[in-house]
Each structure stands twice: as C-alpha cells, then as structure tokens.
Amino acid sequence: MQARPTVDLARIMLGVLALSLLIGGSLYILRPFxxxxxxxxxxxxxxxxxxxxxxxxxxxxxxxxxxxxxxxxxxxxxxxxxxxxxxxxxxxxxxxxxxxxxxxxxxxxxxxxxxxxxxxxxxxxxxxxxxxxxxxxxxxxxxxxxxxxxxxxxxxxxxxxxxxxxxxxxxxxxxxxxxxKGEAAGRIVTRVAQCVAPENGAAMVRLVEHAIRGVALGVVVTALAQSALGGLGVWVAGVPYAGVLTAILFIFCLAQLGPLLPLLASVAWLFMHDARLAAILLLVWSIGVTALDNILRPILIRRAIALPMILILAGVLGGLLAFGMIGLFIGPVLLAVTYALMLAWIDTQEAARAADNAPAMPDTPRAANNPATHE
Structure with missing residues (x-):
C-alpha cells in the first residue's frame, strides 16, 4: 500500500503569509503612484x-x-x-x-x-x-x-x-x-499570466490589450468628437460661455452621460431670449451630435475587440459607477476577460462531450489472425 505524501501545513501557511505581506507592502509603497x-x-x-x-x-x-x-x-x-x-x-x-x-x-x-x-x-x-x-x-x-x-x-x-x-x-x-521599456514589461506580464493559466494566459493578455485599446478609441475619441462638435454649435448659435459649456460637454461625454443635457440647456436659453431660429438649428444639431455616440463608438470599439455591445456599455457605465473615471477602462476589461474565459470553458466542455460521444475506433486485427505473421 502506497503511503500518502506528507503535507507541511505550517510551511505552506507561512509561505502564503509571507507572499501576502510582500504583495501588500509593495502595493502600499506604490500607493501614491x-x-x-x-x-x-x-x-x-x-x-x-x-x-x-x-x-x-x-x-x-x-x-x-x-x-x-x-x-x-x-x-x-x-x-x-x-x-x-x-x-x-x-x-x-x-x-x-x-x-x-x-x-x-x-x-x-x-x-x-x-x-x-x-x-x-x-x-x-x-x-x-x-x-x-x-x-x-x-x-x-x-x-x-x-x-x-x-x-x-x-x-x-x-x-x-x-x-x-x-x-x-x-x-x-x-x-x-x-x-x-514596453516590450520588457509585456513579456513579464505574459510570463506571469502563463504561470497562472498555462493554456489561456497569453490569450488573456492579448484580450486585455485589445479591450483597453477598443475602449480608449470608443470612449475618449467619441467624447472629444461630441464635445468639439457640440461646443462649435453652441459658439455659432451665440450662447454665452461657450468655452465653459464645451468643458462641461467633454466631462459629460467622458462620463457617458451624453451631451444632450447641456445642449438642451443652451437651446432653452436661446428660446428664452427669442432667438428661435438659432434655437431650432441648435436643437437639430444637438440631436445629430447625440446620435453620433451610437454610430462612432460601436465602430471604434468593435475594431479592437469582438465583444457584445451590451457588455461594452455595461462595463463602461458599471466601471464608472464602481471605480470612478478609471472604471471606464477597468469595467470593460474585466467583462471582456470574464466573457472570453466563459466562452473558452464552454468550448472545452463541448469538445470533451464530443470526444466522449464519438464512436470507438475498431481494434486492429490480432497478430494471430494476420496471415503475414505465419510466413
């Protein structure tokens, strides 16, 4: 009867404690940065x-x-x-x-x-x-x-x-x-990911890279485009404090609130001052600028990552509410990695079931039944 291997529980616990202290201490030292x-x-x-x-x-x-x-x-x-x-x-x-x-x-x-x-x-x-x-x-x-x-x-x-x-x-x-030093940092991150997940580590690193790039293109570029176009419309319409409104538009767009509220406030101000033609034109322009979000952002994000749009929006808004502005990137990245791991797990399970249900291959003829063996 084979003896069971002994486990040094105290040594394992001390190792985990030491590793936790090292990680916690390093993060505490780097906390300001x-x-x-x-x-x-x-x-x-x-x-x-x-x-x-x-x-x-x-x-x-x-x-x-x-x-x-x-x-x-x-x-x-x-x-x-x-x-x-x-x-x-x-x-x-x-x-x-x-x-x-x-x-x-x-x-x-x-x-x-x-x-x-x-x-x-x-x-x-x-x-x-x-x-x-x-x-x-x-x-x-x-x-x-x-x-x-x-x-x-x-x-x-x-x-x-x-x-x-x-x-x-x-x-x-x-x-x-x-x-x-980007290449060296990328190699270190990839090696760590492969140590944690030997089969999917490198793929997860590439997925995170694509998710970050897609969100940066979709969120930041769209916010810059909408705020610039909205500020241009406000300035042409003659609304005062166009620079302040452009800054507010940029913050609203970056926070995924959209440019519609500040632009509608500008339209209301024009109506209150009997500038009806300018107000109507600015209202039409505001609708177009707001609709740009639904056209430009999906195109930019989908160029970098194949992720359902509902998950992208949920990641952006949920990450913003959970982590602040940095959550705009953290939220979609976490959802993208989770979604990819779930799909990989489903594919693995389906492949395993297909292998189990596959018909067994016929056995090769025995040597006794092979005429060549009697020569």
Missing amino acids: LLALVWATMIVVATWPALDAVQRRLRGHRGPAVVVMLLALMVVIVLPIYGAVSTLAAHADEITTLVTGLPNYTLPPPPNWLASLPLVGARATREWQTLTDAGPGGVLATLQPYAVRVAGWLLARASAIGALVLHLLLTVFICGILYT
Missing part, C-alpha cells in the same frame, strides 16, 4: 500602435519616437483635460450665481412648432405648458438645492488644479518609461 500607473498603462497600451508607426518613420529610433508620443499626449490628453477643469474653476462664481438664481427664471410658453411634432408633440406641449403655468421658477425651484450641491461638488473638484497638474505630469512621466 498606483492611479497614475494605471492611467499610464491604459494610455500606453491604447497608443502603442501609434508609437510603432512613429518609430518606423524615424528609422527605428525609439528615443525620438517616445519624445514625439509624449508631446502628442500633452496636446491631445493633458491640455484638453487641464483646459476643461481650469475653465470651470475660472468661472466658478458665474456658475454658482447661475445655479442659485434658477428659481428666478420663468419658462416661456411652448413654441407653436412643438405641437406639430409626430408622436411626442402633443405630450411635450402639455408638459412644457405645465412648467410655464407653474410661474417663476416652477420645477426649477424644486431642483435648485440639488443643482447647488452638484455644482459645488464639481467646482470643489475643479479647484484642485495644482493636484491635477501634478497627477497629469506624473502620468506622462510613467508613460515615457513604459514607452521605453
């Missing part, structure tokens, strides 16, 4: 093909290519975010005055063309007329306390410009390191 490291990783993974293209144009020189990419990050990412936040902070007094004065506004009567809209015209006219009949403020007086809280929260975050600039510069610095 973790958020910037995660953001830099997302940015580098998403823009790595651009780095390869720039490096090829510079005859294979990595150093100048890294400098070009960092300058591009400053122009494309750092400056728009800094501009949006600094614009909100610079107009903090005007925004606070506008929000606190909401109850003093009176909604004008509904325009005549609103009733002629198919399906929703009659109901929209009744709802508009109800708000008009409510007198000065109307429903705005009810919403004013909540609007003050939201505006105060946004302005409190926007006022920390110094911390934001430091965080952005740290992110760009880490991006430079990862651009320079």
Whole structure:
C-alpha cells in the first residue's frame, strides 16, 4: 500500500503569509503612484500602435519616437483635460450665481412648432405648458438645492488644479518609461499570466490589450468628437460661455452621460431670449451630435475587440459607477476577460462531450489472425 505524501501545513501557511505581506507592502509603497500607473498603462497600451508607426518613420529610433508620443499626449490628453477643469474653476462664481438664481427664471410658453411634432408633440406641449403655468421658477425651484450641491461638488473638484497638474505630469512621466521599456514589461506580464493559466494566459493578455485599446478609441475619441462638435454649435448659435459649456460637454461625454443635457440647456436659453431660429438649428444639431455616440463608438470599439455591445456599455457605465473615471477602462476589461474565459470553458466542455460521444475506433486485427505473421 502506497503511503500518502506528507503535507507541511505550517510551511505552506507561512509561505502564503509571507507572499501576502510582500504583495501588500509593495502595493502600499506604490500607493501614491498606483492611479497614475494605471492611467499610464491604459494610455500606453491604447497608443502603442501609434508609437510603432512613429518609430518606423524615424528609422527605428525609439528615443525620438517616445519624445514625439509624449508631446502628442500633452496636446491631445493633458491640455484638453487641464483646459476643461481650469475653465470651470475660472468661472466658478458665474456658475454658482447661475445655479442659485434658477428659481428666478420663468419658462416661456411652448413654441407653436412643438405641437406639430409626430408622436411626442402633443405630450411635450402639455408638459412644457405645465412648467410655464407653474410661474417663476416652477420645477426649477424644486431642483435648485440639488443643482447647488452638484455644482459645488464639481467646482470643489475643479479647484484642485495644482493636484491635477501634478497627477497629469506624473502620468506622462510613467508613460515615457513604459514607452521605453514596453516590450520588457509585456513579456513579464505574459510570463506571469502563463504561470497562472498555462493554456489561456497569453490569450488573456492579448484580450486585455485589445479591450483597453477598443475602449480608449470608443470612449475618449467619441467624447472629444461630441464635445468639439457640440461646443462649435453652441459658439455659432451665440450662447454665452461657450468655452465653459464645451468643458462641461467633454466631462459629460467622458462620463457617458451624453451631451444632450447641456445642449438642451443652451437651446432653452436661446428660446428664452427669442432667438428661435438659432434655437431650432441648435436643437437639430444637438440631436445629430447625440446620435453620433451610437454610430462612432460601436465602430471604434468593435475594431479592437469582438465583444457584445451590451457588455461594452455595461462595463463602461458599471466601471464608472464602481471605480470612478478609471472604471471606464477597468469595467470593460474585466467583462471582456470574464466573457472570453466563459466562452473558452464552454468550448472545452463541448469538445470533451464530443470526444466522449464519438464512436470507438475498431481494434486492429490480432497478430494471430494476420496471415503475414505465419510466413
């Protein structure tokens, strides 16, 4: 009878404890840099093909290519975010005055063309007329306390410009390191994944890469396009504080709230000031800018990752609510990896069942029945 192997339980527990302490201590030491490291990783993974293209144009020189990419990050990412936040902070007094004065506004009567809209015209006219009949403020007086809280929260975050600039510069610095040593970092991550999952580790790393790239293209590029087009429409329509509204549009689009609410507020302001033609044109433009989200983002995301659109949206919105802005990337990545692992497990189980149900191959003839063996 074979003896059972002995298990040194104390040694295993001490090893697990030591490993947990090492991992926890390392994360605690890196805690001030973790958020910037995660953001830099997302940015580098998403823009790595651009780095390869720039490096090829510079005859294979990595150093100048890294400098070009960092300058591009400053122009494309750092400056728009800094501009949006600094614009909100610079107009903090005007925004606070506008929000606190909401109850003093009176909604004008509904325009005549609103009733002629198919399906929703009659109901929209009744709802508009109800708000008009409510007198000065109307429903705005009810919403004013909540609007003050939201505006105060946004302005409190926007006022920390110094911390934001430091965080952005740290992110760009880490991006430079990862651009320079990206291949080595990728090999280490792949080897670790293969140690954890020998069969699917490398595929999971590639899936994460594609998910990050797809979300970066779909979310960030769409937000930039919608905010730019929406801000252009607001500026052409003559709405004041077009720069502030563009910054708000960018934040709304990046947070997956869409540009419709700020644009509708601009349309309402134009109606209140009897600029009806401009208001109608801006309303049509706003509908087009809002619909751009449903066209551009799926195309960009599906170019990088084959994932159902409902999972992409759930990952973006759920990740945003669970982890904040960084959740825009973490959520879809987690769902993509989980979805791919589930499909791989289903394929493995189906292949195993097919192998079990396959008919058995006939046995080869015995040597005694083979005439060649009697020669």
